[in-house]
Amino acid sequence: MTPGPDARPRSAPTRAVTPPGGTPExxxxxxxxxxxxxxxxxxVLLGATLLLVAIGLVMVxxxxxxxxxxxxxxxYAVFFSQAQxxxxxxxxxxxxxxxxxxLMRAAAWPLLGFAVVFQLLVFTPLxxxxxxxxxxxxxxxxxxxxxxxxxxxxxxWLAAVLSRxxxxxxEWQHALVPAVPVAGVAxxxxxxxxxxxxxxVMVLLxxxxxxxxxxPLRIFAVAGAVAAAGVAALAIGSExxxxxxxxxxSADCDVQNECYQTLHAGYGLATGGWxxxxxxxxxxxxxxxxxxxxxxIFAILGEELGMVGTLLVLALFALLAxxxxxxxxxxxDPFVKIATAAAFAWIVGQALVNIAVVIGLAPVIGVPLxxxxxxxxxxxxxxxxxxxxLSFARSEPGAAEALAARPSVVRRSLAVIGRTRG
Numbered sequence: 001m002t003p004g005p006d007a008r009p010r011s012a013p014t015r016a017v018t019p020p021g022g023t024p025e026x027x028x029x030x031x032x033x034x035x036x037x038x039x040x041x042x043x044v045l046l047g048a049t050l051l052l053v054a055i056g057l058v059m060v061x062x063x064x065x066x067x068x069x070x071x072x073x074x075x076y077a078v079f080f081s082q083a084q085x086x087x088x089x090x091x092x093x094x095x096x097x098x099x100x101x102x103l104m105r106a107a108a109w110p111l112l113g114f115a116v117v118f119q120l121l122v123f124t125p126l127x128x129x130x131x132x133x134x135x136x137x138x139x140x141x142x143x144x145x146x147x148x149x150x151x152x153x154x155x156x157w158l159a160a161v162l163s164r165x166x167x168x169x170x171e172w173q174h175a176l177v178p179a180v181p182v183a184g185v186a187x188x189x190x191x192x193x194x195x196x197x198x199x200x201v202m203v204l205l206x207x208x209x210x211x212x213x214x215x216p217l218r219i220f221a222v223a224g225a226v227a228a229a230g231v232a233a234l235a236i237g238s239e240x241x242x243x244x245x246x247x248x249x250s251a252d253c254d255v256q257n258e259c260y261q262t263l264h265a266g267y268g269l270a271t272g273g274w275x276x277x278x279x280x281x282x283x284x285x286x287x288x289x290x291x292x293x294x295x296x297i298f299a300i301l302g303e304e305l306g307m308v309g310t311l312l313v314l315a316l317f318a319l320l321a322x323x324x325x326x327x328x329x330x331x332x333d334p335f336v337k338i339a340t341a342a343a344f345a346w347i348v349g350q351a352l353v354n355i356a357v358v359i360g361l362a363p364v365i366g367v368p369l370x371x372x373x374x375x376x377x378x379x380x381x382x383x384x385x386x387x388x389x390l391s392f393a394r395s396e397p398g399a400a401e402a403l404a405a406r407p408s409v410v411r412r413s414l415a416v417i418g419r420t421r422g
Contacts, residue, residue: 037402038396038397038398038399038401038402039393039399039402039403039406040323040326041323041326041327041330041393041396041399042390042393042394042396042399042403044319044320044322044323044326045320045323045324045386045389045390045393046390047319048316048317048319048320048323049093049320049371049383049386051316052313052316052317052320052370052371052372053086053089053371053379053383055301055312055313055316055372056082056086056297056369056371056372056373056379057079057082057083057086058279059293059297059300059301059304059372060078060079060082060293060297060373060374061076061078061079062279062280062282062285062300062304063282063285063292063293063297063300064077064078064079064285064292064293064374065078065079065280065285066285066286066287067285067287067292067293070287078293078374081374081376082374082375082376082379084376085375085376085379085380086379086383088376088380089379089380089382089383089384090383092380092383092384092387093383093384093386093387093390094387095387096384096387096388096390096391097387097388097390097391097394098391098394099388099391100391100395101333101335101336101391101392101395104156104335104339104388104391105156105159105160105163105335107156108156108157108159108160108161109157109160111152111153111156111157112150112153112154112156112157112182112186114149114153115146115149115150115152115153115154115186116150116153116185116186116189118137118144118146118149118150119146119147119149119150119186119189119190119193120189121137121146122134122135122136122137122146122193123192123193126138126139127193128143129193129194132194132240133193133194133195133366134193134194135147135190135193135194135195135198143376144376144377145375145377145378146377147190147193147195147198147202148377148378148380148381148382149377149381150186150189150190150202151198151201151202151205151346151381151385152381152384152385152388153186154183154186154202154205154206154342155205155209155339155342155343155346155385155388156339156388157182158179158183158205158206158209158210158338158339158342159209159335159336159338159339159342160335161178161179161182162179162209162210162213162334162338163213163333163334163335163337163338166213166214166334169213169214169215169216170214170216172216172219175210175215175216175219176219179206179209179210180206180223183202183206186202187199187202187203187206190202191234194238195366196231196234196235196238196241196365197353197365197366197367198367200231200353200365200367201346201349201350201353201367202346203227204345204346204349204350205342205343205345205346205349206342207220207223207224207345208341208342208344208345208346208349209338209339209341209342209345211341212328212337212338212340212341213334213338213341244363244364245363247259247262247363248262248360248362248363248364260290261289261290261291261296261364262357262360262364264284264288264289264299265284265289265296265299265358265359265360266299266359266360267284267288268282268283268284268289268299268300268302268303269299269302269303269310269358269359271283271284271303272302272303272304272305272306272307272309272310273306273307274306274307274308275305275306275307275308276302276303276304276305276306276308276309277303277304277306278304279304279305280304281304282300282303282304283303284299284300284303285300293373293374294368294373294374294375295354295357295358295364295366295367295368295369295373296358297368297369297372297373297374298310298313298354298355298358298369298372299358301313301372313372314355317348317351320347320348320386321344321348323389323393324340324341324343324344324348324389325344327340327389327392327393327396328340328341328344330396330397331392331395331396331397332397333395336392336395339388339392340389340392343385343386343388343389346385347370347382347385347386350367350368350369350370351369351370353365353367354367354368354369354370354373355369370382371383
């Protein structure tokens with residue numbers, strides 16, 4: 001029997017999807033309903049963030065205990081410090097997840113002004129440095145890295161400015177002013193502290209915001225050439241930076257000096273194999289790999305947890321990227337789209353740079369792995385940025401209603417207890 005003209009091939013059960021303000025037109029497989037829920041971005045962001053923070057705390061404890069003992073401290077010293085920062089960052093994340101978008105937009109200029117002034121404090125007697133960088137504010141009992149606050153402020157400010165000029169960005173003067181000069185000042189004050197790695201991440205952040213805002217690609221080409229020339233000039237002007245670059249390019253570099261850190265990171269990853277040598281069993285953390293609990297924590301993770309552990313971390317960052325892209329695609333507010341793009345370039349871009357350094361695909365730059373590496377300012381500000389993104393996810397079409405319709409964890413628990421007693 002010949003099928004009629006209306007016959008359709010068999011497929012998975014489908015359900016109608018109603019676009020906001022429209023009629024049911026699109027049909028999709030029913031099993032995709034969970035991933036296409038209005039609250040998918042919210043729960044994916046929250047889950048991936050909390051898992052990365054938890055993994056980071058475990059790996060900071062494992063990778064720092066030996067060095068802490070060698071320094072005459074408790075083996076838990078760095079872990080307790082990182083745990084305190086995580087506990088400080090958690091309420092920041094939760095509070096910002098409830099802040100309305102309009103308040104974030106209104107805070108753009110004051111936030112950037114405060115962050116830049118805070119960064120300038122590193123050039124006062126309150127400033128301190130390490131490894132050739134002067135990028136911290138140190139007072140008794142308190143140390144902070146203001147450049148991390150500058151990143152978050154720049155995300156919000158760029159989104160506020162570019163979203164207001166959206167229809168004019170095809171003209172080069174509107175695309176560049178005031179975004180590029182003001183962002184240049186913010187990046188410049190970080191560069192004055194000789195922190196090229198953080199400045200490069202901030203350039204990525206600006207590029208992400210301007211790309212999603214719709215700045216013409218020809219302007220990107222010119223800006224990219226100028227940025228590349230600037231980075232080259234800064235690298236050539238520093239003997240330490242040139243030594244790192246040349247050791248990365250050379251096949252015969254000194255394994256006791258320039259190549260030492262990258263070489264031992266490779267040893268750790270190679271030793272880990274598929275399943276790792278076991279949590280806490282790393283050999284490289286015994287003072288062989290510098291910055292084992294910070295910039296090179298991914299190598300210790302690979303050594304102890306193997307390919308499985310590294311793929312898990314990569315999968316969690318991929319989930320963060322998925323949720324951010326989903327917010328950009330679904331949210332109607334240009335401010336939200338641009339801010340999310342900037343945060344995407346910052347967090348995911350910095351993670352890729354850090355991992356590229358550890359596995360030898362890039363010269364040693366000196367940026368931590370977001371949410372995983374030790375470092376209080378970086379952890380708190382990254383959690384703050386993700387809290388802002390959670391607020392964006394809550395304001396996606398249909399998300400607020402879906403979240404309000406779901407009973408809270410407390411209410412569900414009380415209901416279960418009530419039924420059990422009955």
